[in-house]
Amino acid sequence: MVIAGATKYYQTRTGSVHALDNVSLDVRDGEFLCILGPSGCGKSTLLWSMGGLHGLTDGEIRLGAEKIIKPHPEIAMIFQDANLLPWRNLAANIALPFELKRKPVDQQRIDMLLKRVNLWGFESKFPRELSGGMQQRASIVRSLSVNPSLLLMDEPFGALDAFTRDEMNLLIQEIWMETGKTIVFITHSISEAIFLADRVVVMSARPGRIASVFDIDIPRPRPVDIQTRPDFIERVLHIKASIDHGRSPSDGLAIT
Numbered sequence: 001m002v003i004a005g006a007t008k009y010y011q012t013r014t015g016s017v018h019a020l021d022n023v024s025l026d027v028r029d030g031e032f033l034c035i036l037g038p039s040g041c042g043k044s045t046l047l048w049s050m051g052g053l054h055g056l057t058d059g060e061i062r063l064g065a066e067k068i069i070k071p072h073p074e075i076a077m078i079f080q081d082a083n084l085l086p087w088r089n090l091a092a093n094i095a096l097p098f099e100l101k102r103k104p105v106d107q108q109r110i111d112m113l114l115k116r117v118n119l120w121g122f123e124s125k126f127p128r129e130l131s132g133g134m135q136q137r138a139s140i141v142r143s144l145s146v147n148p149s150l151l152l153m154d155e156p157f158g159a160l161d162a163f164t165r166d167e168m169n170l171l172i173q174e175i176w177m178e179t180g181k182t183i184v185f186i187t188h189s190i191s192e193a194i195f196l197a198d199r200v201v202v203m204s205a206r207p208g209r210i211a212s213v214f215d216i217d218i219p220r221p222r223p224v225d226i227q228t229r230p231d232f233i234e235r236v237l238h239i240k241a242s243i244d245h246g247r248s249p250s251d252g253l254a255i256t
C-alpha cells in the first residue's frame with residue numbers, strides 16, 4: 001500500500017482540525033508495521049483512511065493500482081472493541097462478512113481459524129458469554145475468514161489486561177508468521193510496537209506527521225520475556241527519547 005501526501009482536515013462547528021499533514025509512507029507487502037504516537041496525532045485517521053472509511057482532504061492512498069476511497073475486499077479492520085453483534089452467536093457473527101458480500105460461507109477456513117485461535121467448540125456461545133480476549137480472537141477470525149491481504153488493527157488489545165494482551169501479541173505474531181499477511185497495527189505502547197513490528201512509525205501531533213521510522217531487526221519468533229532483556233529496553237528508551245524530544249509536555253504516551 002502506498003500513502004502519498006495524505007492530508008486531512010476535519011470540519012467542526014468550532015473550526016477546522018488539521019489531523020494529518022502530508023503523510024507519505026510505503027507499507028511493504030507482508031510487513032508488520034506498527035504506528036505509535038501520542039493521543040490525537042492522527043493514527044486512527046490515517047488507519048481509517050487506509051481502510052477506505054475516511055476520505056482525505058488531499059493526497060491519496062493506493063493498494064496496487066487501485067485508489068482506496070471506500071472499503072476494499074482485500075483490506076480488513078480490527079478495532080479495540082471486538083464489535084460482535086450481541087444478538088448473534090459466534091458462528092453467526094463470523095458469518096456476517098460473507099452475508100454482507102452475499103458469498104457462501106467458507107466453513108472450512110472458519111473452522112481452521114477457530115481451531116487456530118482456540119475457539120473451536122464455542123460457536124454457539126453469545127458474545128456476553130465470552131471473555132474480552134475471546135471476543136477479540138473471534139473478531140480476528142471474522143476478519144481473516146474472508147482472507148484479506150492487509151489487516152489494519154486500531155489498538156486491538158488496548159482494553160485487555162496485561163496477561164491477555166501478551167497472549168494476543170504472541171497469537172498475532174504467530175498468525176502473521178503463518179499467513180504472510182501485511183499488518184498495520186496502532187498502539188500507544190512502545191514495547192508492544194517493538195515486540196511486534198518490522199518497522200515502527202512514530203507520529204507527532206498537531207498536525208499529525210511522521211516524526212521517525214525505526215527498523216526492528218529482532219529475529220522471530222519473539223518470546224514475551226524478550227521485553228525484559230537489556231537490548232530490548234535500550235530500544236524502548238531510544239524510541240522514547242525520540243518522542244520526548246519532539247513533543248509538547250501535555251502529550252501522553254504509555255511506556256509499558
Ligand SMILES: Nc1ncnc2c1ncn2[C@@H]1O[C@H](COP(=O)(O)OP(=O)(O)OP(=O)(O)O)[C@@H](O)[C@H]1O
Pocket residue numbers: 010011012017018019037038039040041042043044045046208
Ligand atoms: N470525526 C472527527 N471530527 C472532528 N475532529 C476529529 C474527528 N476525528 C478525529 N478528530 C481530531 O483529529 C485529530 C486526530 O485524531 P485521531 O483520532 O486520528 O488521533 P489518534 O492518534 O488516533 O488518537 P488516539 O490515540 O487518542 O486514538 C484529533 O485532534 C481529533 O480530535
